[in-house]
Amino acid sequence: MRSSLLFALAFSCLAAPLYAQTPTALPPTTPSSLADALNDPARGTDRADDDRRKIADIMAFAQVRPGQKIMELIPGKGYFTRVFSAVVGVTGHVYLVWPDEYAKEDAEGLAASRSLLTDTHYGNVSVLNQPAAQLSSPELVDLVFTSQNYHDYPDPFMGKVDLAKFNKQVFAALKPGGLFVIIDHAAPAGSGMQDTDTLHRIDPAIVRKQVEAAGFIFDGQSGALRNLDDKHTLKVFDKSIRGHTDQFIYRFRKPA
Template sequence: MRSLLLLASAAALIAVPAAAMQHDAHANHKAHDAITAAVAAPTRTATNTPRDTYRHPAETLAFFGVEPSDTVVELWPGGGWYTEILAPLAKSGGGTLYVAAPWERGLNRIKEKQTADAATYGAVKLAEFPGTGAGSKVPDGSADVVLTFRNVHNWRFGGTDKAADAFKQIFAMLKPGGTLGVVEHRLNESDDSAKEEKSGYMKKSSIVAFAEAAGFKLAGESEINANPKDTKDYPKGVWTLPPNLTEGDTDRAKYVAIGESDRMTLKFVKPAS
């Protein structure tokens, strides 16, 4: 009898982790399906979808662990390339999406989307970032995930203090254990750091330093958005490459063949305690 009890106890100990693993696998599968559906959303702009080949949105969001039920903050959404994916993703799972940018000109393109398609974008919340008091901010400790795509260089253009303050404000937005996902044009570590001030490229070490100074821990990195063809030595910076092509017709075929920039994909976490 004692042997049977020991065997039963051992089986129970094995079954609990197995059940937990099955639950996690099921949750991951559901999140994957939701992200795939959001990337395929018919509401996306037709000129945006061809850029998926460079930006790998499904793989990027999966790497950052975004789930449809999350409260997600997208910083400086610009024309809304990622918003077109994140809004239907949040809607599908009952999540919340904030878009946060300089108040309020940085949000005008998103407002246009809300007016044109309230069914898709009407629930998107608008917030000011960096916060100055001009508009409402993302409540402290409310976000599961904060995402920024190719924006850290813009904060750096305002000086190192502005960049440092941006990371501190992001840290405040997140719940303990929350994730910061960063995609940014990557400057070679051997290059002169002064290039960060005008080229649009940033060193990984610089971003990690800003994040760690704010309290974040680097939790992972991916080469999903890497592009080894990018030589990063253009007089007009990263904007020489698609989609901007600032050189116009000069060497256009060359730059189109290179494609969009070499990008680092960094995942940071706010410590749980």
């Protein structure tokens, strides 16, 4: 009962307006499983980035809980992976999806994911290598999560994935009531997908339109990574903005 109350309190603060400011410190209502995960010594230097990357806010927004099955798309060096693994615990599982096309561009990231497989501390983690246009999961999952990579899927190096089909594949991978959480770099309003392969940004409005068209219900948004000083005109790798871009965080739910 106490655990359920903590979750209810933690998530009640999420019904804020778009890009509302959220606390950077770990809230007192954060469930103990998340607090323990964030303080896991195995995370090492990851913790130095927690305030900038708003990990506590994002995990609460994604409603990550013990025992869940999670599919993380293009996990990079595993910053989110290590927290997912610790929160879901031995009764849960984390599937790391590496599209073949993306893996060719990020051998270091793929190696980082594979290294987790040799560490018993991450015994609940698996790596899935598959074509970008053929997303699939070994079982239905509670959460599909992607950070800063939705915009990559339609680009030439990924084979110009049809996002209508991609979002339907995500829909099929989720349990009824499951969540699809997308974090990405914001492009100018009305720009659609014109900046995905140049600035590595995407218009939040087109993302919402595409995902809802696949049958999802828009379930919330967070402003934890909002930066009003970002004019949306620079490539996300530009030194003046890298690591501090204006990012939207959307949550979609598959109808129960």
